[in-house]
Amino acid sequence: MPELPEVETIRRDLVKKILNKKIVQVVVYRAKSVAGENTKFVRHLRNNSIIAIERRGKLMVWRLQKKPDLLVHLKMTGQLIYERKIKNRVDIIAGGHKLSEQDIDALPNKFTRVAVVFANGGELFFNDLRVFGYMKLADEKVIQKALAEFGLEPLTKAFTMDYFEELFKRRSRAPVKALLLDQQAIAGLGNIYADEVLFCADVKPSRPASSLSQHERKKIFTCIPKITVEALKHRGTTFRNFLDSSGKKGNYTDFLKVYDRDGEACKRCGTIIKKIRCAGRGTHFCPYCQK
């Protein structure tokens, strides 16, 4: 599931690959993947170009040469795969080509919802198995309203311990994990990194936010950027669907301490990692290390 490190990895790659390239054609294979009227979307992108790509939390803003701009959200299973030039695309689509496992993930397939073709022959594919993600034309007013809903970015200077403490003052009963997942509190954490952050901080995810000591809050505050930076360094985590813009998996999967490790031994103490439901999500933790 693309969270901050995954979306940022994609954003950085796409900036190198598709910025300022003329769009010559757009194909919408699944109407629901594009908000609003599809024909309007296609017409607006054609002969347009992407001049900047911004990110806030898990949401991307694609700045276009001709306004309005584009909001892109990958939700749970969205992928953005760029191919320089596809010589045998017709064969590939028809299934007449022998593909490596990676190619099958990366190329247009039955989950390809939108294709954007550039003047240099390169193509960008928006694949999305579950069709929760979207591309949406949005004028500046809509964009600003959407961005205003987000809490602070954990990798910015503005994200201070004072700010973090304020978040706890508003809440009491909810588990601390729910706070970490709240995009209006902190922008970009999702289920994987919320679990990893709480392991890093030795705090049990189900603890009511109000029950935490200042020391515990401080540890969580420190772990949030630490885990995020580490995950970004390894180009994100591939649990099921995440692929970067080249169709490659994220490498942080190998460094996960608790997520998807239920039944396995804690890397620190050897206790079996448990899985419970917390804040409505599958939640993984070490019953010994996390108090």
Place this chain on the structure above:
DNA sequence: GTGTTTGTTATCAA
């Protein structure tokens, strides 16, 4: 057929 996966929003209860 059933339960599970999760980002976000809608809905409802307290």
Place this chain on the structure above:
DNA sequence: CTTGATAACAAACA
């Protein structure tokens, strides 16, 4: 009004 819990969305997989 706030907070928090839960369902819904869609599709695949075990």
